[in-house]
Amino acid sequence: MVLSTAKRMWRTTDARLLWKFGYNFGYKGMRSVQKFKKRLKKGQAFPPFLYVSIINSCNLRCRGCWVDVASPQAMISLGDMNKLINSAKAHGNSFFGLLGGEPFLHPDLVKLLASHPDCYFQIFTNGHFITDEVAADLRRIGNATPLISVEGTELVSDQRRGQRGVLDKTLAGLETCVRHRLITGVTTSVCQNNYDDLVNEVWVDELIKRGVHYVWYTTYRPVGPDPSPELALRPEQVLGVRRFAMKMRNTKPIGVVDAYWDDEGRALCPAAVGISHHISPWGDIEPCPIIQFAGENIRDHDGDVYETITKSRFLEGFRDTVTSTTRGCIVLERPDLLKTIVECQCARDSTARQTALTELEAMQTFGSQHIPGQELPEQNWLYRFTKKHWFFGFGAYA
16 A cells, blocks of 8 residues: 555656655654654753644634634744744754644745745645645645645534535635645544544545545544533544554555554654644644643744753653653543643643633543553554654653
8 A cells, every 4th residue: 555655646746746745754854853862862852843833813613622713813923933943943853733723824824835945844724725826836835735624524514613615615625735736635633523424434535536645533632612522532432543544554545644653552642752842823832732831932042942942841841740641642631630730830821811721620531542451553564664763652651
């Protein structure tokens, strides 16, 4: 399947885009992880991959969304983004995830991509604002992959995302990306009302038919002001997603991403092992997108994000406590412990609504990807090799 997937990508994208992906993300991404490993030996934890919510605004109102999309617009300016990326690049980073809100609502998104041709960007989007003009810009610059969110069938999408016609607009954006020969992905937050529809071979075959190159399955996190806990998966369903992803990697010519297990099938948290952290639209540095507390901001230390992160007592305390407690998601398993970490480190609520601590106190506990004794080791040789040497683990768990 590895060869079949590579052939399909070669036929449906430009060689220049594949080169950018292979070099900026693949080769330089592996180098950034090697530098990360060396830093860890010196006691310095600076993540090789940063995820940045560049704007809070969005045209949708999704159930379970933790972003303050209805609050007054906040965005990270082009100047601050350039300073952030240049600071990270100085220490070997080359990959950045761009989130929102809806990233394509940021007026300087295309300028940002063009300013850093030596980097690679993954843009998390609902696809509604990807016009022919936008797609042509992405193809011309060549250093970004749109990752388009599909959350269910037409009816489920409308119910889940608070607007009619959501799926049609999303699929139109998807078609535009594919037609412009962009490396295109689809992501799904798997929950109770889309599990049967999207965690199946028929849906994956449909994505392949539509020209999608990779798919990323995450599991629903009931957090934020409207957590909708009834949508959370049961432990056997979480294992079902993991088992399904591995099967698709071995049987379908499409890339399949699941980022919360290592090569041996053991659960992990990317924020806890230090491989990634998140930056909010206000510039606050958070462990991950769903943990909306921060001790520092990207504008601290005159914009030197490396110094800010490596000296963060909050992030260090978070990593140490989580890795000594669980391999899974601390938010789902131990919201009480997360509250203790926040209070002990004097971290501030980094939301616009300023109710994150109250929401945390009200959370019920859930199972996460950490299910001891039911590990499912990677079966795909390339994916297993890549995870073992360049992604995840790094001895963080004692």
